[in-house]
Amino acid sequence: xxxxxxxxxxxxxTTAASKGLAFNSSANGFETSSAGSMTLIKTLTASSSSTLxxxxxxxxxxxxxTYPVYVFKFINIHGATKHAHFTFNMSTDSGSNYxxxxxxxxxHAANNExxxxxxxxxxxxxxxxxxxxxxxxxxxxxxxxDGSCSGTLTLFNPSSTTFVKHFISTSNSMSYxxxxxxxxxxxxxxxxxxxxxxxxxxxxxxGNIDAGTIKLYGIKDS
Amino acid sequence: MALNKLKFNSLNVTPTAGKTVGFxxxxxxxxxxxxxxxMTFIKKLTASSSSTLxxxxxxxxxxxxxTYKEYLFIFKDIxxxxxxxxxEFNLSIDSGSNYxxxxxxxxxRAxxxxxDSGSALxxxxxxxxxxxxxxxxxxSTNLGAGNDECFTGFIHLFNPSSTTFVKHYMAETSxxxDNxxxxxxxxxxxxxxxxxxxxxxxxxxxGNIExxxxxxxxxx
Numbered sequence: 001x002x003x004x005x006x007x008x009x010x011x012x013x014t015t016a017a018s019k020g021l022a023f024n025s026s027a028n029g030f031e032t033s034s035a036g037s038m039t040l041i042k043t044l045t046a047s048s049s050s051t052l053x054x055x056x057x058x059x060x061x062x063x064x065x066t067y068p069v070y071v072f073k074f075i076n077i078h079g080a081t082k083h084a085h086f087t088f089n090m091s092t093d094s095g096s097n098y099x100x101x102x103x104x105x106x107x108h109a110a111n112n113e114x115x116x117x118x119x120x121x122x123x124x125x126x127x128x129x130x131x132x133x134x135x136x137x138x139x140x141x142x143x144x145x146d147g148s149c150s151g152t153l154t155l156f157n158p159s160s161t162t163f164v165k166h167f168i169s170t171s172n173s174m175s176y177x178x179x180x181x182x183x184x185x186x187x188x189x190x191x192x193x194x195x196x197x198x199x200x201x202x203x204x205x206x207g208n209i210d211a212g213t214i215k216l217y218g219i220k221d222s
Numbered sequence: 223m224a225l226n227k228l229k230f231n232s233l234n235v236t237p238t239a240g241k242t243v244g245f246x247x248x249x250x251x252x253x254x255x256x257x258x259x260x261m262t263f264i265k266k267l268t269a270s271s272s273s274t275l276x277x278x279x280x281x282x283x284x285x286x287x288x289t290y291k292e293y294l295f296i297f298k299d300i301x302x303x304x305x306x307x308x309x310e311f312n313l314s315i316d317s318g319s320n321y322x323x324x325x326x327x328x329x330x331r332a333x334x335x336x337x338d339s340g341s342a343l344x345x346x347x348x349x350x351x352x353x354x355x356x357x358x359x360x361x362s363t364n365l366g367a368g369n370d371e372c373f374t375g376f377i378h379l380f381n382p383s384s385t386t387f388v389k390h391y392m393a394e395t396s397x398x399x400d401n402x403x404x405x406x407x408x409x410x411x412x413x414x415x416x417x418x419x420x421x422x423x424x425x426x427x428x429g430n431i432e433x434x435x436x437x438x439x440x441x442x
Binding site for chain 2: 006010011012020021022023024025026027028029030033034035036037038068069103104105106107120121122124127128129130154156157160162163164166167168186187188189190192194219220221222
């Protein structure tokens with residue numbers, strides 16, 4: 001039996017490049033549709049991993065001028081070593097070295113489970129001043145079975161060859177052990193380089209990332 | 223020759239307003255549940271020695287009405303034309319004829335000098351507003367105009383078309399300061415009006431926006 005195949009021009013609407021096919025707002029005709037502005041690029045899942053790296057052009061990762069803004073979401077990051085910090089760094093050489101010079105700020109809100117200690121305070125040990133070290137996204141992770149951290153890291157225009165590379169991160173963690181805290185860190189800063197940043201690496205300050213997921217999204221601006 | 227085009231009701235699926243046609247989860251049928259995502263690009267403005275950048279509902283393909291309950295503006299690599307200036311915004315209820323909505327807001331920031339000479343978290347009374355029609359500053363320190371210095375961040379504007387409630391906004395930015403340091407700035411507040419806000423304008427308090435982009439998204 002011969003099959004009739006329908007082609008792009010078989011439908012009753014004007015075609016448009018890179019658009020989808022949708023019903024219109026009255027559900028009585030077709031219209032083109034956009035895919036949305038936030039695109040999932042890559043998911044990495046930790047399994048006793050020493051590092052999790054997103055390298056442009058490797059393993060389907062896009063981290064170039066395709067998108068002006070990238071968002072990483074880290075979900076239930078569980079450390080293997082007590083009170084290690086969850087950290088990240090940037091690379092300008094496709095991941096050969098993660099050592100971009102950074103200046104950053106870091107403050108947090110904190111409250112312990114015993115409700116005996118609260119604060120909103122700047123955390124000098126967690127910031128960087130023209131340092132190539134990995135930057136802390138949160139501190140002193142609790143590694144009991146239910147302890148983890150989750151949050152977002154937004155990276156602006158990593159492919160620029162003109163400007164420094166700004167980032168902003170907010171997260172929440174279950175931290176410390178004997179009397180756990182809810183830590184809510186806010187950190188931002190810039191990779192002080194005009195070279196293209198083409199890779200990002202996440203790791204614990206000590207030991208492995210026992211479990212957890214990091215998702216990379218691209219935010220379109222057209 | 224007349225062409226027979228497939229109509230909306232030619233497919234073996236119930237048409238649903240605004241939904242995309244996709245394959246079902248078993249890949250053995252069509253469904254109309256696949257939409258384009260909850261974050262929709264609306265408009266990008268690119269500065270080129272611009273005195274202002276304005277988003278006006280109904281103008282130049284801008285949507286800033288009751289289509290979305292939340293709007294998100296993302297600033298990318300905003301670079302001033304002159305050193306030591308401030309980036310700010312204001313709201314309009316008359317399609318951009320006047321940007322002078324009364325606002326009350328909070329402002330605080332963390333900073334850290336590149337030479338490690340200082341760092342702090344503090345409330346900034348200079349940059350909050352109390353029933354003021356002035357522009358809302360979006361940074362905690364003078365912007366640097368060095369070639370590699372810029373400003374990034376985002377502002378959420380909630381339900382601007384409401385004729386019942388004030389117009390809340392929340393902004394978070396990261397700044398390269400003119401005195402060489404990182405600044406992380408937060409401001410939130412409300413346009414104290416029950417009129418629909420239908421335009422928003424960004425500018426430097428002095429001089430032009432030399433370069434950079436501001437992109438507007440609607441959030442479903």
